[in-house]
Amino acid sequence: MMDERRAAVVVGVGASSGLGAALARRFAQEGLQVFIAGLTKGKLAAVEKEIRSTGGHAKAIVTDATVEKEVTELFNKVASAGFPLEIVAYNVGANVPAPLLETSTELFQTLWQQNCLGGFLVGREAIKHMVPQKRGTLLFTGATASLRARPPFTAFASAKASLRALAQSMAREFGPQGIHVIHAVIDGAIEGEQAKSRFPELVQQKGEAGLVKPEAIADTYWALHCQHPSAWTHEIDLRPFKEPF
Template structure:
């Protein structure tokens, strides 16, 4: 029986980053806990992983609800084996000039992008500090580094997530936990972008968007790094982007 585990929270459609990460880790022999808000999507990903010979357990979880995040990690720790990888891939974005940004919108973006990261990171650290090892990933965005209208509220939340990752890396790195903040500096070639930005996707052409499997490969390489030369922050973008 496999005794290595991974948790990917923020899994949506099959052609999305969460699903690509789950499939990548499963190919390496890890039992993957696939977590997100939509049970049907989670079961679909789990079925794909099992069909390819991997192990996957879908667990419906709202990452902004403390009790649900705690329950998720209780389930994970209750199974045999050690927790190698946790990815907080929770993400939400809304477009609005600041004067059109309601308090509820700002709060919701903070909950989904920053508070969820805190909950996931804290519960992952509870397990990993006992093991004295593990990799904790936070998926960031261009907005983690710079705020531009009409996405100022989103940038405020993603910047908070980056600060959380920095603090956790300094606190838990010496305890053997590799904390990584991956900045997705571009548009991912997935279901969400193809549905929402059809013309933009077409204009970018071949290799103009971030490839899902290529991103997942990078996460795995970061996990396998030797601890004398860990990467804390890495940005990924298509070669066509002029920065």
């Protein structure tokens, strides 16, 4: 081991204003060596530079979470760096609205691969590295659709529900071995570039404090990681105070 730092892996890092970047910054603030993974090299490089500019430790690794070989290589690189694995967050959450009769097989498969298959691949590799040390936290970012399926988000909801089931099974199997598996239901739109560009009317409608702040989610994820094993949370829901439920 190079030094006493431990590693955090955040899969699903995009723009600096997004949740993945907020998680990476939060973990880096706690002194962890953060490995950030995503599809876009430029966005990853920008987040890496930002973290390093504030004294944190970050390394960007371009990774497609739906490709088994790339996920395996990601975790092999983390292990080769010599930092014991402390936290892994799976934050990939692709969503494409489409009425059922307009949902192609390709779209259905793509959303399942991004939201569920990737979670399985990342979770499995994380567990492989955490079980021998009998500790570690594995976080999955869920959505309202994880619990309630509504049109035109049928494909997205089925994928997110599958991710939730995956997280439950992992928690039951590996909790007794010291691995804290958490599924976080983000019940509301996350404030950031994606919401503003894709759903500008919704953002305007929600108004002040109507969206979930990425930094607030990141604070909660860190608090969950710090829980004592005698009082672990498996599932939590987070929403703005004005969001109906």
